[in-house]
Amino acid sequence: MSTPLNPTRRQFLGSIAAGSAGVMMSTSGHVFGASSPSDRPVFATIGLRNQGWTITDKSTKFADFAAFADVDADVLGSNIEKLENKTGKKADGYKDYRKLLERDDIDAVMIGAPDHWHTKISVEAMLAGKDVYCEKPLTLTIDEGKLIEKIVKQTGRVFQVGTMQRTECSQRFVKAVALIRDGRIGEVRRVTCGINGATGSPVIPAIDVPEGLDWDMWLGPAPMVPYRALPEMRKGYGGGVPLYTNCHYAWRNWYEYSGGQMNDWGAHHVDIATWALGASDTGPNKVTPVSYSLPVEYENGYPTVSDQYNSPTKFEIHANMPGDIPMIITSEGDNGILFEGTKGRFFVNRGKLVGKPVEDLESNPLPEGAVEEVYGGPVSENHSANFIAAMNAREQPISDVWTHNRMLETCHLANISIRLGRELNWDPDARQIVGDEEANAFLSRESRKGYEIDM
Structure with missing residues (x-):
């Protein structure tokens, strides 16, 4: 990938929130999120079963996939077939992910392997010059997290952790954070x-x-x-x-x-x-x-x-x-998550945001821009779009390593x-x-x- 523009964080997050409709152009004219295949970054996925395919499937809207790697031949073959059926393009398949990392045509890797593999693959991918999207939880130990932080800083790679509650089902959760920040339950006493x-x-x-x-x-x-x-x-x-x-x-x-x-x-x-x-x-x-x-x-x-x-x-x-x-x-x-404070309490999960402080929003809404202030800009609803916009801006995404x-x-x-x-x-x-x-x-x-x- 060529050196991109470096917009402000608000501009950057604004482009993310727009998803495929909001695009960012690099100095070479690449537009991430555009419909033209030549304008799209090239990805590869390592570890394809279940969540590995899920994040790949969601990302085909924004990126092209050149290669897959998996240690299970059946999983590898079936996912190569699924990608070809969906996009009309066939990814190269590898058992050993290191062969994939040697390729200079791949901009970023998505990691859906089990947790005990996350740190090794992530570090080696960054050292190979790839940006990284890795499923949560990122590490198996605390020291692994410190190592990943060190390599992100050392290489300058963009690193997205796959915690979808910050994007794809984020509206309720970001509003919950905004309620806390606006003092709607007073001082927080327990979570x-x-x-x-x-x-x-x-x-x-x-x-x-x-x-x-x-x-x-x-x-x-x-x-x-x-x-x-x-x-x-x-x-x-x-x-x-x-x-x-x-x-x-x-x-x-x-x-x-x-x-x-x-x-x-x-x-x-x-x-x-x-x-x-x-x-x-x-x-x-x-x-x-x-x-x-x-x-x-x-x-x-x-x-x-x-x-x-x-x-x-x-x-x-x-x-x-x-x-x-x-x-x-x-x-x-x-x-x-149940938040309890001196003035009330409310509960939030992926299906609901409930409690008197939430009901009170009908007559006493949050101040204009309160949710965006928490998020740092318009709220994104697509993790892959967030990652690609971050790649283009050379900034860290909403779900960062630290x-x-x-x-x-x-x-x-x-x-x-x-x-x-x-x-x-x-x-x-x-x-x-x-x-x-x-x-x-x-x-x-x-x-x-x-x-x-x-x-």
Whole structure:
């Protein structure tokens, strides 16, 4: 991509809000969001199952896809076919994403691989000169987040984290933040993030790896373990794979590859709550596991068995946020965020924004421009358009690495507190756990030999 113009942030966000109708022109005449294929950036997707295809599918309106990479031959082939059926163009397919990164015709990569792969692929993509769109949650550990921040700064690449509540379903959430900022519930006294619980699993036996799946590479940086699955198949979203497995879709239930519900849904609701509290450049000073249930026994923070899901099934975590405001992260109750203050309370999720302060907007609306002031410009409703406009402006998008990592640190700390079964004191400036060497060891992880980050 050629060197683009550098508009003000308000102009930049205004172009994003317009989506495909709003375009930005680079100095070479590229117009991102225009209908002409020659005016469109060239993308590639790494990790295509479920969300990987979803973000690709949404982005075909704004970008052309030259290549796909996936370690599962069936997933790779079916998605190449889907893209060709939709766009009339066939992407090149790779099992090894590094071959894709060697190409100089690709402007950006979209990463839909499991969480344990995010940091390695992201760093290597940026060092290869690509801008990056990576699905949430961005990291498996806190130190991974610090590394990504370092490489973004070092390379100057644009990096979008796929947290859709800041864009595609953002109207309710941005209005919720605006209500807080305008004092509609007075001083905030408590925030509750309901993020659903999970279920454990039966004992899952080790079986032969399915044909076409490179199991060694799927594991990548994670420890080498047998492939596990039971015959029962998953239905609905994520269907077509075993219901109980340590691979496709169900990897979210294993700490080796993910952070369970705490990171999966927490990356959405804790993000909005942190934004509303004005804490996007800091974090809690204490995280307390009030109650929790783990599906297997743990010793010294690690599961004692390897053939069952091991992430929490139920939990209530209290994070002490700036101003001594408690943020409660719970598996109980309605999925969404409850804000409580000295003058009232309201609830928001993807389907509703309700409560007396919301009802009062009919007779006492927010000041003109209040929502735009929170957002930094007109509110975008498309994550891909936001990313491409950011690429063109050479500015960071609405879901940037730094604010994402700060809120995700709360989720990571919650998981560490559950694994160790104790309260953690956190220094948000040093980004270290205070006085607990064992807990600090969980801020990083060692990659499996042969799958270290190539720097």
